[in-house]
Amino acid sequence: MAYDRYVAICHPLRHSTILTNSVVAKIGLAVLLSKGIFVLPYPFLLRQWPYCRTNIIPQPYCVQMAVVKLACTDSRVNSYYGLFVVFCVMGLDGIFILLSYVQILRAIFILPTKDARLKTFLTCGTHLCAIIIFYIPSAVSNIMSRFTLNFPQHVHVLLGNMHFLLPTMLNPIIYGVKTKQIRGRLLGLFTHK
Template identity: 80%
Template sequence: MSYINATDFTNPSTFILLGIPGLETAHVWISIPFSAIYAIAVLGNVTILIIVKREPSLHEPMYYFLCMLAVTDLVLSTSTLPKILSIFWFNSREIDFNACLTQVYFIQCFAAIESGILAAMAFDRYVAICHPLRHSTILTNPLVAKIGLAMLLRNAVIILPYPFLLRQWPYCRTNIIPEPYCVHIAVVKLACADTRVNSYYGLFVLFGVVGLDMIFIALSYLQILRAIFNLPTKDARLKTFLTCGSHLCAIGIFYIPSVIYSLIYRFGQNFPQHVHVLFGNMHFLLPPMLNPIIYGVKTKQIRARLLGLVTRK
C-alpha cells in the first residue's frame, strides 16, 4: 500500500504508522522476536506480582517497589507492542489522532515513572546498607505507598502538557509517522509551526525529571560504596555489593539504551532509518522483558518461591 507524502489537511483524523521503514518486507519475521518479547514481559511481570502477593515474607519495601516496577513495565509494553504487532501481522497502519496522542502520553509518562521507581529503589538500597538497623523504621509501608503515589502523580502531571501541546499545532505536511508507534518527537516533526516550546519542555522533562532521578541514584550509590568500603573483610564487601546487583542491572538496561538512542538520533545521521527505529524500540521493550528475568535469577527469595511454585504444579 502506498501513501501520499504530502497532504492539505491541518487537523488529521488519523496518522499512518510505517512500522520499521526499509524493512517492510520482513515485518512478519520481525514480529517473531517482538511477540516473544511481549509474551516474556507479560508472563514475567505477572509472575513477579503473583509471587510477591502470595508470599508474606516478601512483603517488604524492596519487593513493593519491584511490584511497582512490574506494573509500570506491563503498562509500558502494552502501550506499544499490541499496535506494533497489528502493523506487522495485519498491516493495520492507521491510528486515530486522539489515540496517537494518548499513546504518546502513556509512553512518556510510564517511562518517567520507571525512572522514578528506580530512584526509589536506590533509596531503599541506601537505607538497607547504610542504616540496616533503622531500615524497617525508616521505610515503613505507609512511606513506600506515599513514594509510589508521589512518583505516579509527579509524572502524570509533568507529562500532561505533551498531548495538549501536540493538539494545538496544525499538521499540513504529512500524516505519515516513520515509526511503529506514536513517538513525541516524530509527531512534533509533522507540525508546520514553530514547535520550539515542545523542544524546551522536552528538555525540561529530560533534565528536570529523569536527570534528577539519575543524580539521586548516583548520590545513593556513592554513599553505598562508602559504606561497603568501610566493611572489614573482602567477603563482606562483595556480599553486600551483590545485594545491589539486580538493581544495577535494571538501571543499566533502562538508561543505557536511552543514551545510545539519543546519541544515534542526534549524531548518527548516516545511520539507516530502520536503525534509529530499532534502537528506539529497544529503549521501551527491553526493560519490561529483562527486569523480571534479572530479579528472578538474582534474587534468591523470588527464585526459591518460583521454583517452589513450579515444583508444586
C-alpha cells in the same frame, strides 16, 4: 529501588520500619507527580501546531517527537521542551540514584569482612546494571529522535523498541544470575563439553 537498597544496606535492622507501605506509597506518588508535572504540557504544546502531513508515525508506539515531526510549522519550542524534560527527568533521577549510592558505598567500605563487602557490592551491582540498561537506550533514543543525524528510520525504531524491551528482558537475567542454582546452570551450558 536505590532508596530501598540504601535502607537495606545502611539500616538493615530497620528496613521494615523505615519502608512501610505508606512511605512506599508516598515515594510512588512523589515520582508520579514529579514526572507528571513535566509531561503535562506535552498535549497542550502538540495541540497548537497545524498538521498537514500524514497522521502515521513511523514507530510502533506514540512518542512526542514523532508527533512533533508531523507538524507543518516550526515546532522547535516543542522539541526544546522535550529535550529539557529528558535532561531534567534523567538528571534528577541520576542525582538521587548517585546520592543513594554514595551513601551505600560509604556503608559498604565500613563493613568488617571482605565477603560481606563483596556480597553487598554484587547486590548493588545488579541494580546498577538494571539502571544502565534502562537509561542508556532511553537517552540514545531521545537524543537521536531530536537530532536525526541522518540515521535510517529502522535504527530509530530499533533503539526505541530496545528502550522498552531490553530492560524487561534483561532484568530477570541480571537478578537471576545472583542465584546459585541459576548461575550454576548457566555456567554449565556455556562450559559443557
